[in-house]
Amino acid sequence: MVSILTHGQGREVELNPLTRKYFIELKPPNKMDNQADVERVRRYLPERLRQADIPLEVIRKLPSSLREANWGVTITTAEIPNNPWIINVEPGRHIDRHYGLALDIGTTTIVIYLVDLNTGHVLAKASEYNGQIQYGEDILTRIHLGSTEKGLQNLRRTLLGTINQLVGQIAAEASIDRNELCALTVAGNTTMIHLFLGLEPTYICREPYTPVVNSTGPLRASAVGVHINPQAVVYCLPCIGSYVGGDVIAGVLVSGMYEQPYLSLLVDIGTNGEIVLGNCEWLVACAGAAGPALEGGAAAHGMRAEKGAINRIKINPRTGKVDYQVIGGGKAKGICGSGLVDCLAELLLAGIIDRSGHFIEDIQHFVVAPAEETATGKDIIISQKDIKNLLRTKAAVNAAVEVLMEEVGCSIHELKYFYSAGAFGEYMDRESAVTIGLYPDLPRQNIICLGNSSIEGAKLVLLSQDMWREVEALAKRITYFELNNNQKFMEKYTSGLFLPHADLSIYPTVKKKLEAKARL
Amino acid sequence: MVSILTHGQGREVELNPLTRKYFIELKPPNKMDNQADVERVRRYLPERLRQADIPLEVIRKLPSSLREANWGVTITTAEIPNNPWIINVEPGRHIDRHYGLALDIGTTTIVIYLVDLNTGHVLAKASEYNGQIQYGEDILTRIHLGSTEKGLQNLRRTLLGTINQLVGQIAAEASIDRNELCALTVAGNTTMIHLFLGLEPTYICREPYTPVVNSTGPLRASAVGVHINPQAVVYCLPCIGSYVGGDVIAGVLVSGMYEQPYLSLLVDIGTNGEIVLGNCEWLVACAGAAGPALEGGAAAHGMRAEKGAINRIKINPRTGKVDYQVIGGGKAKGICGSGLVDCLAELLLAGIIDRSGHFIEDIQHFVVAPAEETATGKDIIISQKDIKNLLRTKAAVNAAVEVLMEEVGCSIHELKYFYSAGAFGEYMDRESAVTIGLYPDLPRQNIICLGNSSIEGAKLVLLSQDMWREVEALAKRITYFELNNNQKFMEKYTSGLFLPHADLSIYPTVKKKLEAKARL
Structure with missing residues (x-):
């Protein structure tokens, strides 16, 4: 178990899942009406499902299922517009047992939810490190490895291993048979989705950075290799480009920024920093390699946000005394990302480092x-x-945001809302993040932490066909802006190497704090 | 190799196969247009295929295929209305190699055609006994065996064994890779189609005689288990009921009777006798267990129509001397169905048996x-x-035809065309078949032998989307009439136990012959 919170915005949607269960009671055949079983069942399906694909596997179970329970059967359907199919047939009435999974495939962590599709309730949660970590922590190493057939097979098998183990665990916990799991929605970055589906990731990191596919549409579990009902719907939230994946679309969905008239900025800082800017009329996205610094990966005593990590730091500006908080209590083992951000902010405010990040004293x-x-x-x-x-990581995020804003011709002053997506933002102290210039200097109530919006978005899509349509539409609506090799980037980057920024005027509250500090 | 002729009506259709190949040359991606491979390919597909399903297997091959041949690839598509999919992607231009298979699954014999889908030419033919024969020759034995899970598995595996061996043989003969085989159309009786697809046949032979499915729609080779391209279209011609299968629909298609204003009768005599009656406005079908007598299966020296079988007999009415013909020449081993029909006709005309089938002398x-x-x-x-x-078999066919005619309120005198479908009819002497009353006494040019119309129909569907639509429409149009337990049947049956029939007035030419004979 990895300690990752998995709550989100708690957005309300109408319950209308991708799959449905129907109990139908058929008139048994007789001499005057001896229509075949399959055609008989079709008569009882709603009009839009009359022509639904009924896979051979399901047809094979039909004659015994129908006769076993005196012609009363429960049919599970994949309600995919233009492409519906029958997932399962069970003898008797089982509409009360209707389950699905939401999955977040992170480069580091896999999170899974077991969801009751009749109520929308999350029945169980589980998470685990991505087994691929053994082959390398960062995404470029995995892409490189996945560029050979064997490497790709290994990475896929390892990932499926982690996922199938979690599925088994979570299903057992809730006393649910794997065959009762009829839908799985998946959010992840473009590379993770490629490795999950066994698609060569080679060209993701080579100019001009083309994924194999952005939107696969609904797939079947048997083709993907997830051990749930073989005919279950597996739907990967679409990607927008090589470095903006379904996890980011999930964030946009959860934030609701795509429905608002105001300008919003969404940032998902992980190994990469993904950025989405826009409103109900337009949306642009880009990504830049943020590097592992903010995840605690690069610092001398950096570590992941797990037990033993220092995640909060206060420095008394007069005494220099440090107060800190450790995840799970006990003795500290290292510092995680939010601790580092706190530390940087406090060092600045305590006057221990200057705005360029250098220690003022000779230490x-x-x-x-x-x-x-x-x-x-x-x-x-x-x-x-x-x-x-x-500072470099922060500057990279700043530069990406600024290039994107300049590209679409809007200024930071027009910004109304800021959304922090991804696990990283969950532990972060908003104030510290603004102080170092990682977050924009907005009224604090307009800085919103979405938590693990990747899995929350996947859950929304699992529970709602409307949300499914939204993400499909979002993937088409969001303009992907390629930041790799952008010339303006370096110039913006340099300004970002200052705390909070070379241009203090865009950080008025930080400016005030620093001025107050100077007066001390 | 079984010696079975596989020609048919030679009906002309416009070449418009179920699958197509397109060579597309894509603009390679660049910094300004780095759309994903799958979405890029979609841009080059015809409008109706833009949303086609692209299976994961095909997506996996896409990045290397595109780059291997400098962004020129050949796409094979399954052109199924409302449900198109991509079967294959090959680097480079390969539209000249476009192949499919037509398959006739008989209870006794499997026949396969390898067809060039660019020209419609049959490149190779092969046939083999159905490996299931080892489990029993007649269909009821197989249904019985297929009613247990293990028996069904055995029957399916055995049948697939025969088919896959024939596919391998025919593909090797023509130097075609199995992966290049992108479509397979299948005609067979309802039971054979059930066993082919692994569907429990139990209820086919139990009142009220319901198949599991009549029309599965297009399937994929990997789901069916045929070793051709895994994403190839496998289409089984639909069945109409438990005892009128896709082989009969194929016969109706090949005959063209469903397009004519005249009343036609189609009879397919195998182990069962299947009968279709109608015209362009209506069609009815029924089936009765004809028994193996006419296939040479029940007679003391009966045998299948293969090398060594006597298939033609003439008896000199004055001398009683017999002239006969043996398939493949050489010494005779037995008599096949057409020989038996000849024999019966000649015995009658030579005055050796009377109209009730009894030897006149004490032999x-x-x-x-x-x-x-x-x-x-x-x-x-x-x-x-x-x-x-x-006589019993013949009477069963007569009775079935008469019940059906009475049921729809038309008489034998309105009949314009008679079609003999199935392999059995191929060797049959029309004159003898009329003489014994198996065929109706029509002008001889209106008695048409369709040969193996099962495979010819499968071939037509393979080559033409119009024909595919026709068979789908035919399956819906033909009214299935359940003959089992019909009360009128016995009464008609009794009249059929005479040669050619109890009512000589409906056999005017036979009546004339018999009168001429009596005058001798």
Whole structure:
């Protein structure tokens, strides 16, 4: 179990899932009406499903199912417009048991929800590290490995291994048979979706950065290799480009920014920083390699947001004394991303570093937790190099946002809402993130943390055909802007290397704090 | 190799096969247009195929195929209205290699055609006994065996074994890779189609005689288990009921009777006798168990129509001397169905049997070929019992036709055309068949032998989407009339036990012959 929160915006949608169950009681055949079983069943289906595909597997079960329960059967359908099919037939009445899964495939972590499709309730949650980590933590290593047939097979098998193990675990927990799982919605970045489906990722990271596919449409579990009902719907939220995947679309869906007249910015900071800007009339997206710094991956004592990680830091500006908080309590093992962001903000406000991130005094690192308080028996520190890495990552995000804004001709002053998507944003202190210039300086109630919006978006699509149509429409609506090799990028990037930014006028509340500090 | 002729009516259709191949040359992606491979390919497809399903298997091959041949690829499509899909993608231009198969699954014999879908030419033919024969020759034995899960699996595996072996043989002969075979159309009786698809046949032979399915629509080879391109279209011509299958629909299609204003009768005599009556406005069908007598299966020296079988017999009415013809030349081993029909007609015309089928002299059998002329070294004979069996079979066919005619309120005098479908009719002497009353006494040019119309119909559907639509429409149009347990049947049956019929007035030419004979 990875400690990742998986709540979201709690957006309300009308329950209208991708699959349905119908109990039908057929008139048994007789001498005057001895129509075949399949054609007889079709007569009892709603008009829009009359011509639905009935897979051979289901047809094979039909004669015994019909006769076993005296011609009363439960039919599970995939309600895909223009392409509906029958997922299952069960003898007797079983409409109360209707289950689906939402899945978030992260480069690092896999999260799964078991959802009751009759109520919309999440019955169980589970998560696990992505088994692919053994082949390399970062996405480029995986793309490289996935470029050979064997490597791709290994990565796919490993990922399916993790997923199928989680499915087994979560189904067993809720006493649900795998065959009762009739739908799976999946959100993930473009590379993860490629590896999940066994698609060569080679060209994702080669100019001009083309994925194999953005939108596969609904697939069947047997073709994908997930061990649920073989005819279950597997639907991957569409990707927009090589570096803006279904996880980001999920964020846009959960935020609702695509329905608002105001200008909103959504940022999903993980290994990559994905950015979506727009309103109900237009949406643009881009992505830049943010690097692992903000996930705690690059810092000397950086670590993932799990037990033992320092995730909150306060520095008394007068005494220099550090107060910190450890995930799960106990002794600290390292610092996670939100701890690093806090640390950077506090170091600035305490006057220990300057706006370019340099220690003011002649030191090479700052001790966050002294050796006697740590699990390792060594000081947990943040070094000058760590700070430099953090600044670079932040600058990359700043630069991406600014290039995108300039490209569409709008300014940061028009921005009304800021959404932080992804697991990373969940632990983050908003104030610190604004202080270092990672988040824009908006009224704080307009800075909204979506949590793991990837899985929440997948859940929404699982529960609602309207949401399914929305994401399909979103994938077509969002204009993908290729940031790789953009010339303006470097110039913006340089301004972002300052805390909170070279142009202080766009960070009025931070400016005030720094001025107040200077007066002390 | 079984010696079965596989020609048909030679009906002309416009070449418009169920599958197509397109060579497309894509504009390679660039920085300004880095759309994903799948979506890029869709842009080049005809409008009606823009939303076609592209199976994961095909998507997986796409990136390398596109780049291997400099963005020129050949796409094979299944042109199924409302449900098109992409069968294959090949790097480079291969539209000249476009192949499909037509298959006739008989209870006894499997016949396959390899067809060039660009020209409509049959490139190769092959046939083999249905491997299921080892489990029993007649269909009821197979239904019984197929009613257990294990028995069904065995029957399916055996049948697929025969088919896949024939596919391998025919493809190798023409130097075609199995993956290049992109379509397969199948005609067979309802039971054979059930066993082919692994569907429980139990209820076919139990009142009220319901098949599992009549029309499955187009399937994919991988689901069916035929070793051609896994995404190839497999289309089974629809069945109408438990005892009127796609082989009969194929016959109706080949005959063209459904387009004519005149009343036509089509009879397919195998183990069962299937009968279709009608014109362009209405069509009715029924079936009755004809029994194996006419296939040579029940007679003392009966055998299948293969090498060594006596298939033509002439008896000199004055001398009683027998002239016969043996398939493949050489010494006779037995008598096949057409030989038996000839024999019965000649015995009647020679005055050796009377109109009730009894030997006029006090003998129990008639020697067709004396021991010294046979391969067995024993007399080949036709016995009183053989004659009785033949008469019963003939009477069953007569009765079925008469019940059906009475049911729809038309008389034999309105009949304009008679079509004999199925392999059995191929060797049959029309004159003899009329003489014994198996065929109606029509002007001889209106008695048309369709040959193996099952495979010819399958071929027509393979080559023409119009023909595909026709058979789908025919399956809906033809009214199935259940003959099992019909009360009028027995009464008609009794009249049919005479040669040619109890009512000589409906056999005017036979009546004349008999009168001429009596005058001798």
